[in-house]
Amino acid sequence: MVTANITENPAAGNTESRTADTRDSERASRRPETNTVSTANFRCKRGIALYKRYAEKIRRSAPHTYLVPSQSGKGIYLVYMKEGEECCSCPDYAKHHEKDEEGNETFFCKHYFAARLWKARSAECAACKGRYLTRHLKEAGEGHLTFYADDYLCGVCVPKHGLGEVA
Ligand SMILES: [Zn+2]
Ligand SMILES: [Zn+2]
Incomplete structure (x- = not known):
C-alpha cells in the first residue's frame, strides 16, 4: 500500500x-x-x-x-x-x-x-463526429449503405439514419 x-x-x-x-x-x-x-x-x-x-x-x-x-x-x-x-x-x-x-x-x-x-470508454459517432460514451452508442450493423458494420452512431443520429432506437 x-x-x-x-x-x-x-x-x-x-x-x-x-x-x-x-x-x-x-x-x-x-x-x-x-x-x-x-x-x-x-x-x-x-x-x-x-x-x-x-x-x-x-x-x-x-x-x-x-x-x-x-x-x-x-x-x-x-x-x-x-x-x-x-x-x-x-x-x-x-x-x-x-x-x-x-x-x-x-x-x-x-x-x-x-x-x-x-x-x-467513448467513441466517435460516424454520422455527426461527436464523441460519446460507447454505452450510449449503437453499432450500425450489417446491411447499411452509409456506414460500416462496426461504425458507432449516437442517440440523435440513430433514428435519423433509420437504425431504430438507442437504449
Ligand atoms: Zn486538472
Ligand atoms: Zn451522432
Whole structure:
C-alpha cells in the first residue's frame, strides 16, 4: 500500500468547494511531497473516482480537449490531451506542471486521468463526429449503405439514419 503525499492546495478564487480539498492540503502540509510515484498514483485514484462520479458530464469540446467537472461539481476544468502537451486549467496543474528534457509534460492531475478514462470508454459517432460514451452508442450493423458494420452512431443520429432506437 503506497501512501499518497500531496500538496494539492486550491488557489484563491477557485470555484471548488473547499471541504475535501482543505482536508487534503492539511494532510499535505504535514507530509512534504517527496515521492512522485505515489503522488501520481494518488491522483490517478482520484481521477478514477472523478470519472465514476461524472462520466455522464465529461465532454469533448474540441480536438484533444475535454471538459471535466471539478471534484465538487461546481466548476469545470479544461483538459488538453495531446500526447506530450497535456495540460489542465486546474490549480493543481498550474502549481506542479513540469516538462522533461524533450519538452514533454510529466505531471498529470486527476482531471487528466478522468478525461483519459472517459476517452478510452467513448467513441466517435460516424454520422455527426461527436464523441460519446460507447454505452450510449449503437453499432450500425450489417446491411447499411452509409456506414460500416462496426461504425458507432449516437442517440440523435440513430433514428435519423433509420437504425431504430438507442437504449
Ligand atoms: Zn486538472
Ligand atoms: Zn451522432
